[in-house]
Amino acid sequence: MLYLKSLVVELGGKTVIKGVDLQVNRGELALLMGPNGSGKSTLLHAIVGDKRCRVVSGSIFFEEREITGLTMEERVRLGLGLGFQFPPRLKGVRLRSLALRILEKRGLPVDEAEKVLEDYSRLLRMESLLDKDFNVGFSGGEAKRAELMLTLIQNPRLLLLDEPDSGVDVENLALIGSAISRYLSLNGKAAILITHTGYIAKHVKASEAHVLLDGRIVCSGDPGEMVSNIMEHGFEACVDCRRARR
Ligand SMILES: Nc1ncnc2c1ncn2[C@@H]1O[C@H](COP(=O)(O)OP(=O)(O)OP(=O)(O)O)[C@@H](O)[C@H]1O
Numbered sequence: 195m196l197y198l199k200s201l202v203v204e205l206g207g208k209t210v211i212k213g214v215d216l217q218v219n220r221g222e223l224a225l226l227m228g229p230n231g232s233g234k235s236t237l238l239h240a241i242v243g244d245k246r247c248r249v250v251s252g253s254i255f256f257e258e259r260e261i262t263g264l265t266m267e268e269r270v271r272l273g274l275g276l277g278f279q280f281p282p283r284l285k286g287v288r289l290r291s292l293a294l295r296i297l298e299k300r301g302l303p304v305d306e307a308e309k310v311l312e313d314y315s316r317l318l319r320m321e322s323l324l325d326k327d328f329n330v331g332f333s334g335g336e337a338k339r340a341e342l343m344l345t346l347i348q349n350p351r352l353l354l355l356d357e358p359d360s361g362v363d364v365e366n367l368a369l370i371g372s373a374i375s376r377y378l379s380l381n382g383k384a385a386i387l388i389t390h391t392g393y394i395a396k397h398v399k400a401s402e403a404h405v406l407l408d409g410r411i412v413c414s415g416d417p418g419e420m421v422s423n424i425m426e427h428g429f430e431a432c433v434d435c436r437r438a439r440r
């Protein structure tokens with residue numbers, strides 16, 4: 195579904211992504227891990243077409259079509275959806291109206307839109323927050339659940355989630371995990387999920403994990419094994435391992 199070919203991306207005048215090859219197939223969930231500042235968020239932003247992330251070389255293919263030159267709006271229309279690491283605060287915009295506007299844009303009739311919103315807000319326990327301004331006075335975990343809900347209701351084919359689990363407590367981690375799993379069980383979906391702790395890996399079935407170090411994918415493999423190795427030895431072990439392989 196997604197194929198990145200030797201992707202090099204510049205952000206703020208600095209090369210952040212330094213030649214990434216990555217493939218994610220339909221039905222798969224890829225975990226993306228790596229230390230702070232390694233370029234994880236930049237990679238997802240480049241995939242979705244954030245103008246600040248300039249593709250210097252390489253290509254992005256989505257469902258066999260090259261999308262490297264397309265705008266963010268065009269990519270979203272094709273079926274890419276990004277849940278932000280730091281969702282913005284929107285004073286004066288209620289979560290409910292924002293969600294309904296997204297569903298309306300998808301072309302759903304009002305009663306169906308309300309049903310979808312009810313379903314997702316129940317799944318992610320968002321009912322009490324629907325009539326608050328988006329992300330204003332939300333706790334860290336509430337903001338993450340709200341962002342996930344808004345991303346899922348866009349119904350993207352490729353779901354890009356930037357640390358949906360950071361700052362989320364144990365019970366809510368399970369909720370987030372089951373919402374993502376349920377979504378991925380639908381036909382023709384795939385996801386890339388950035389995580390730091392890997393705790394989310396207990397609640398979703400990942401197909402592969404990748405470690406990004408200084409803008410390069412240095413290791414890919416079995417998610418369970420990689421998450422437990424990283425939890426035990428940290429990313430320093432990835433640095434040493436890479437050095438040893440050179
Ligand atoms: N808007 C920006 N302008 C310039 N440089 C930026 C900008 N945003 C991020 N960077 C830099 O790009 C590099 C990669 O940042 P990025 O946010 O992709 O890292 P990350 O792997 O997502 O880190 P974290 O785990 O902290 O979220 C860092 O060196 C960061 O300082």
Ligand SMILES: [Mg+2]
Binds near residue numbers: 234235
């Ligand atoms: Mg980030």
